[in-house]
Amino acid sequence: MDPTHIFDVVEFRDAYRISYLANAVVLPGYEAVKHQFGLNRGEYLLILCLAHYPMLTAQDVARLSRRPRNTISRAVHRLVDDGYIKRAPDPEDGRQARLTITPAGRALNNEIAVVFRKRQEKILSALTGQERQILDVLLQKVAVHTAISAD
Template sequence: MKATDIDLEGNDTEDREEATAGDAVFDAIVTNGPLNDAWRLTLWSNYYTEPVFTEMMETFDVSRDEFNVLACLSIVGAMTAKKICEVTGRPKNSISRAVNRLAERKMIRRKTNADDRREIRLALNESGQRLYERVLPVALDRQTMMLGALDENERTVLDRILDKLMSTRRTW
């Protein structure tokens, strides 16, 4: 290898060519493919969720679905697991496991509806609220970093687009 084949960061020409080829594949599939919108939304979500939920698990021993339960109960207050499933789009069995684990850890409490014993409302305990407040910055920091490429006007437009898309979620 000649000295001219090495860039300032120590990457050689072969690495640059591989990166360029990778960009071409990315563009062909993600940017210009027939499912480009779905790919881009999915990839954006994956680049958000994977690091966030990995850090939450490693640092706080909180899974994705546990975070979803904590967030729903913190933001809205008491609700059923069924409602959490509807809001988050997560499967019933995943939310059920999260609820059981949070209850075992004494982060949430369950209260059976006296009028309909089949309905169980969930609510955060103080320890659950404190855990949510400790975990939330992980998600917020990642969101802020990933949306940092947008200026204020673009962020406003993105919010409107996402609101419009989500308003049709019951028809999906």
């Protein structure tokens, strides 16, 4: 049984491969993060988002990470308790709160990023430097287009 055969014959080749790669690379990464750092997926995604924007609301994080708001809500409380993020009421809008990452949170993000970078390296090692550049450009186009188009 050739495990790569389905890549050639599945009805939606590219979407299948993207999903396969995400399963093979990112999901085991979340497992590793859970074991090494005690963070579940929502918690890590919250850290990751806050590490790359100066300030976000929980709603922003939900949209960025495409996760339901309740999982973000839980993650916020957990990470505030643990000192990785800060939560301040928004003086201009009483509904929302301003979330920022703390130095401890940023340090944690840097540690975890190593895990995912290693996994990325492993799969991209199939490509030459030039091919990697091209893939990078194409994925950027597709990802940006997906992010800005309404569902």
